[in-house]
Amino acid sequence: MIEAQSQTQPQAAAPVRTTDRRRNWRTALLGTHSVLTFIFLYAPIFILVLFSFTKDSFGVRWTGFTLDWYVRLLDDSRLLGAALNTLEVAVISTVVSTIIGTLTALAMERYRFRGRTGFDALLYLPIVIPEIVMALALLAFFSFSLGIVEALTGQPMRFSLVTVTISHIAFSISFVVVVVRTSLKGFDQRLEEAAQDLGANEWQTFRHITLPLILPGIIGGALLAFTLSLDDFVISFFTTGPGVSLLPVEVYGQVKRAITPKINAISTVMLVLSMTLVFLSQFVQQRRQ
Amino acid sequence: MTDGIAVELRDVVKRFGDVTAVDHVSMPIRDGEFFSMLGPSGCGKTTSLRMIAGFERPTHGEIYLHNKPISNTPPFQRNVNTVFQSYALFPHMTVAQNVGFGLEMKKVARDEIRRRVGEALDMVQLSGYDDRRPRQLSGGQQQRVALARALINRPDVLLLDEPLGALDQKLRKEMQLELKRLQEQVGITFIFVTHDQEEALTMSDRIAVMNAGKVLQVGTPTEIYERPNNRFCADFIGETNFISGKVVEADATGAAVKTADGLVVRGQHVRPIQLGEHVVVSIRPEKARLLPADDANTLPVNARPFPVTVERVAYIGSDTRIEVRLGAQQAFHVWEQNARSTLDRSEYWQQGEQGLLWWPTENALVLTE
Amino acid sequence: MAVDTVSSSEQRGTGLMGMLRRSARLRLGLLIFPGLLWLVLFFALPLLVIVLYSVLTPGPRGGVLFTFTLNNYVELFTQDLYVNAYVRSVWIGVVTTLLCLLISYPLALYIVQQSPRWRSVLLFLILIPFWTNFLVRTYAWMLILSNNGILNSLIQAVGLPRQTLLNTTGAVVVGLIYGELPFMVLPIYASLDRFDFTLMEAAADLGANRTRAFLRVMLPLTMPGVAAGSVLVFVPTVGQFVVSDLLGGAKVDMLGNLLQRLFTRSNPPNWPLGSAMALVFMAVLTIGVVLYFRKTAEAEA
Numbered sequence: 016m017i018e019a020q021s022q023t024q025p026q027a028a029a030p031v032r033t034t035d036r037r038r039n040w041r042t043a044l045l046g047t048h049s050v051l052t053f054i055f056l057y058a059p060i061f062i063l064v065l066f067s068f069t070k071d072s073f074g075v076r077w078t079g080f081t082l083d084w085y086v087r088l089l090d091d092s093r094l095l096g097a098a099l100n101t102l103e104v105a106v107i108s109t110v111v112s113t114i115i116g117t118l119t120a121l122a123m124e125r126y127r128f129r130g131r132t133g134f135d136a137l138l139y140l141p142i143v144i145p146e147i148v149m150a151l152a153l154l155a156f157f158s159f160s161l162g163i164v165e166a167l168t169g170q171p172m173r174f175s176l177v178t179v180t181i182s183h184i185a186f187s188i189s190f191v192v193v194v195v196r197t198s199l200k201g202f203d204q205r206l207e208e209a210a211q212d213l214g215a216n217e218w219q220t221f222r223h224i225t226l227p228l229i230l231p232g233i234i235g236g237a238l239l240a241f242t243l244s245l246d247d248f249v250i251s252f253f254t255t256g257p258g259v260s261l262l263p264v265e266v267y268g269q270v271k272r273a274i275t276p277k278i279n280a281i282s283t284v285m286l287v288l289s290m291t292l293v294f295l296s297q298f299v300q301q302r303r304q
Numbered sequence: 305m306t307d308g309i310a311v312e313l314r315d316v317v318k319r320f321g322d323v324t325a326v327d328h329v330s331m332p333i334r335d336g337e338f339f340s341m342l343g344p345s346g347c348g349k350t351t352s353l354r355m356i357a358g359f360e361r362p363t364h365g366e367i368y369l370h371n372k373p374i375s376n377t378p379p380f381q382r383n384v385n386t387v388f389q390s391y392a393l394f395p396h397m398t399v400a401q402n403v404g405f406g407l408e409m410k411k412v413a414r415d416e417i418r419r420r421v422g423e424a425l426d427m428v429q430l431s432g433y434d435d436r437r438p439r440q441l442s443g444g445q446q447q448r449v450a451l452a453r454a455l456i457n458r459p460d461v462l463l464l465d466e467p468l469g470a471l472d473q474k475l476r477k478e479m480q481l482e483l484k485r486l487q488e489q490v491g492i493t494f495i496f497v498t499h500d501q502e503e504a505l506t507m508s509d510r511i512a513v514m515n516a517g518k519v520l521q522v523g524t525p526t527e528i529y530e531r532p533n534n535r536f537c538a539d540f541i542g543e544t545n546f547i548s549g550k551v552v553e554a555d556a557t558g559a560a561v562k563t564a565d566g567l568v569v570r571g572q573h574v575r576p577i578q579l580g581e582h583v584v585v586s587i588r589p590e591k592a593r594l595l596p597a598d599d600a601n602t603l604p605v606n607a608r609p610f611p612v613t614v615e616r617v618a619y620i621g622s623d624t625r626i627e628v629r630l631g632a633q634q635a636f637h638v639w640e641q642n643a644r645s646t647l648d649r650s651e652y653w654q655q656g657e658q659g660l661l662w663w664p665t666e667n668a669l670v671l672t673e
Numbered sequence: 674m675a676v677d678t679v680s681s682s683e684q685r686g687t688g689l690m691g692m693l694r695r696s697a698r699l700r701l702g703l704l705i706f707p708g709l710l711w712l713v714l715f716f717a718l719p720l721l722v723i724v725l726y727s728v729l730t731p732g733p734r735g736g737v738l739f740t741f742t743l744n745n746y747v748e749l750f751t752q753d754l755y756v757n758a759y760v761r762s763v764w765i766g767v768v769t770t771l772l773c774l775l776i777s778y779p780l781a782l783y784i785v786q787q788s789p790r791w792r793s794v795l796l797f798l799i800l801i802p803f804w805t806n807f808l809v810r811t812y813a814w815m816l817i818l819s820n821n822g823i824l825n826s827l828i829q830a831v832g833l834p835r836q837t838l839l840n841t842t843g844a845v846v847v848g849l850i851y852g853e854l855p856f857m858v859l860p861i862y863a864s865l866d867r868f869d870f871t872l873m874e875a876a877a878d879l880g881a882n883r884t885r886a887f888l889r890v891m892l893p894l895t896m897p898g899v900a901a902g903s904v905l906v907f908v909p910t911v912g913q914f915v916v917s918d919l920l921g922g923a924k925v926d927m928l929g930n931l932l933q934r935l936f937t938r939s940n941p942p943n944w945p946l947g948s949a950m951a952l953v954f955m956a957v958l959t960i961g962v963v964l965y966f967r968k969t970a971e972a973e974a
Contacts, residue, residue, distance in 0.1 A: 041883075045783040049795075052780050056802055056854065059813035062823060066816060119708030126701045134705070137712055143904075145912025145958070147929050148723075148951045149716070151936055155726055155944060156719035185715040188708055208359050209392035211379040213406035213457065219380075223405075227396050246806040248915060253936070263808050270812055270919065274819075282809040289805040297797065 060286060067279035084280040094281060097265040104176060104251075104261065105244040108183035113237040115184070116191025117229075123192065124199040141189040150253040153182050157254065174256030182254045183244045190243060191236035198232020231300055238296040242289065308335040308370065310461050310493040311356055316365035318351050325351040327517035328365070333461075333495060338487050340496040340504040343514035344540070349497045352514075353463050356495065357386045369460060380409070385454035386463040390470070391446045393438040399425070399449050400434035406457040424452040427486070444475050451486070461493045468503065480507055501541045505529065513537050533574055535671050538586040545592070545636050547585045551577055551670075559670045561585050565631040567610070571668030583670050589639040591667035594626055594653065595660045609662035612636070617653050626653050628661060636661065727949035737944055745949035755931065755950065759957070762928040765842065766911040769849045770857075773906050774899065776850070777857040781898075785865040796862065803855040811919050814848045815839065818920070840922035848916040853909065857902035864898025904962055911958060928954055 070079035088094060123135065141149065161172040206228070210220040248263040255261060262285065269278055311333040318326040326348040333339045341349035354360045355367060358379030366373050374382055385406070393402050403424050404417045412420075425431050428448035438446055447467055454462055464483075468476045484507050487494045498504050504511050505525040512522045513536075521528060521537050532538035535546070547569050553560035554577055561569050561583055571585045595602065595609070603609060612628040615635070623641050630636040638661065644651065653659070693700055730740040749755045784795045802810065817823050818838040825835050838844055868891065876886035892899075914929025921927075928950070935947035 042783075042786065045779050045786075048779045049783040052776055052854075053798065055851070056799070059810060059817060059851065060802065060805070062817060063809070063813040115707045115711060118704045122701055122704035122708075126697070126704075128701060134709065137717065138708075141712075141716055143908060145908060145954070147912045147914055147932055148955055149719075151932060151947065151951055152719035152723045153715070154936060155948065156715075156722045159722050181715055185711060188711060192708070203390070203392065205388055205390060205392040206394060208357075208379070209386070209388060209394070210405070211359075212357055212384075212386045213453065214380045214409035215405075216378070216380050219409060224394060242804055246804075246808075248806075248808045263806060266808060266812070267915075270808075270815070274815065278812065279816075282806070282812060285809055286805050290801060293801055293804045 064283045067283045084276040088280050097260040097262045101262040104180050105241050107180050108244045109241040112184045112187035112191050112240045116188045117195050120192045120195035138189050141186045146249040150250045154253040175259050178254045182250050187240040190239050194236035195232045198229050310335045312368040314366050316362045319363045324517050329519050337509040338494045340508040340511045342504040342511050347514040348517040349514050353497050358382050383460045385459040387450045387454050387467045389466045391450040399436050403453045424456040428452045464496045535673050544586045544588045551579050551581045567631045570665045571670045573670040585668050585670050587668045589637040592638045592663040594638045609660035612661045614653050614657045723948045726945050727952050729945045731943045731945045745946045758931045762911045766907050769910045770903050770907045773857040781862040781865050799855050811848050811916050818844050840924045842925050844920040845917050845925050848920045849910050853906040856905040860901035861898040864895040
């Protein structure tokens, strides 16, 4: 969302291009600082990936190249199961939150109504609230309400993928709304009037004009929701149940127990997946433009 | 239908909250005419246009399209098309797709659409631009696409909302001529909204002058310019001199008005006036004459010219604009054509010179405020 | 005329389409309803449950007893354990935010001076880590800082003795900076993008050296970005528990760790106390953020 904002702003002032030798020195300093910062940002990732191939079973030294750890991943049914669960939760939560988020964004951008500011605040809360507070609140809430349902129906109720998915949707909606709203703000409503003027009824206008033009925003929101769900740890940690695991939670458990390059391996896989998604989203956005 | 009424607004009112944008407007617009709505920002012209298009509904009153009431018809069911101020071209479609959109909505066959799009682009001189995208076009080209997109649907009426506002001077003048030519060629009723009075005068068959939600006058360009029926219309269109005063003499056609300074000014009136009424006399600068004192004998026998002093002179090239002091405080402008090509300084008015100011009585209009 | 050929039901506006067309309220209701329902049910309500729990008594086996008490809040403000955790968390939050600011501002300044194409590339490069898993990236720091890790290998290679880098406050701060950097860079960049650099030339023309021009012109005008970035870094940092858990171990106890313990790892878990703690945390945070915004708004005025 921030990315979108900086790309749609007009360039206010030309960049400071200088031929003055003294100022070049300053730019060089800034440049060095920037390079160092980028090294700081990427070195850990690089090291992590590198050490997923080491023979050293502690994973902290380089003693030789091997793909052993990746092979062992395939045998680890727990991890694979967790990965599948994570994917399942991510897909469902993305679909639901994108639909709900788009509808809500349309409402907020196109209508004035009483309580709009209040609802706006409610929408922003999941974004600004510390994750752990939201996670604990959901934990308490589910425990509370599942207890009630259990008492009423006599059926045992447990935390499961359902509780996790519900929680993911709860925080994703707000993010989708922000992204889609930004997209809607740039949308010229005169285009809808023009379409109607030319004979398109409300549905045709939406289908041929509005939807195609806000689709990049919707896709952006969906990708954001997907990534947030895939990578989520804190909320998943507190809302899963026994026997049901998600990948980040599994990794956390393993990290606490012992550090092996197998963790590096699964981490590398997760990193590659995330980066692929980012490049994909960039690619889609560029094509649309 | 040569004397049919294409569009009629009958006592239309439009309110937005406590703001009355359109205040009891009634206007019949004839088939095949180029009709302009002219006025300053906020006068209600755009709102009226939008009501004809269907994007706003009148609070009171009714709008008729060929004698059928259309206020309850949504815009996509009216046989009326709009050229928007910002063109509103669909950025995700090519020029051809934009132009053919209306036909696509009517489910016209694809070959037919392709043929008619070709014709439409031809008509606006954009043949071959079918596959371009709007952002690849210049402002003038985008405007022509917007025109083609509207006209291809053969609407009963074409609405144009300040379509030339975003173009530079030269392009504007070209497009004005082209639009006029197009309208004559196609024969459709054009309803044109603008705040540029020169544009309205150039292009229109009839003009409606509007201010603060009301229609002040409807007439041909000549009628509006030469016979404005109130102060606002005289002021808004072209330039004019205003002299305020009280009526001291009046007959069937003319009146004499005495100013606070004691000057007596004569003119004709367009509506009955009464002695003692506060009025304003309007004389357009090109319709007054400034003479050197020794040319007084060239004036008609009963002329009563005013002795004036030249305050300022502006040489425009084709004409000279002279500001004189009339009486004690009145500033009065006279425009003279520079009909003779000469460098002789004595042929041009200088600051401080004395002269005689005069106009034929029929060149002055006595108007109520 | 086209008007005649339209189907009569559309004209009369019967059926669902007709109702939807006529009533803006109905359309709005349908659009708002799903979002409103979900957020109220699964966000607002859970928060209310926490509020409720904070004034109840903890049950013997971990649940709650519906007995009203303010004991939890009393305990929070009197017990050293909790007060220390708050102070430490806020302190780490402040340090992290400041360091992020010091690193991000020059970086943003550098980026804004590049050509548009390079800007997009650099911004994208900053964002990529943001899209990857936070847990995984924190784990990477575990590798680097551990006793047998890269950093220690380098240190030993130079001849210095092995240092304990992991399980320190420093490690936690580094891990936090690492995770939160993009959140500080982007808002500052956005502010700098809007900044008119000819103002700096005007300042120089009027006799200000670079430092003074920066402090009196650039910094004040980019305050919105700095403020936004600071809030975006400070808030999640104070509520951290993953980084302090993995990189700080038991030695660095932050709010998040305590909360986790109270809710899941204690025997029995103490939900009311945990709820009270979470609420006080939120309250402190909200007050802090509001005060900060007031101060920066005043500075601008």
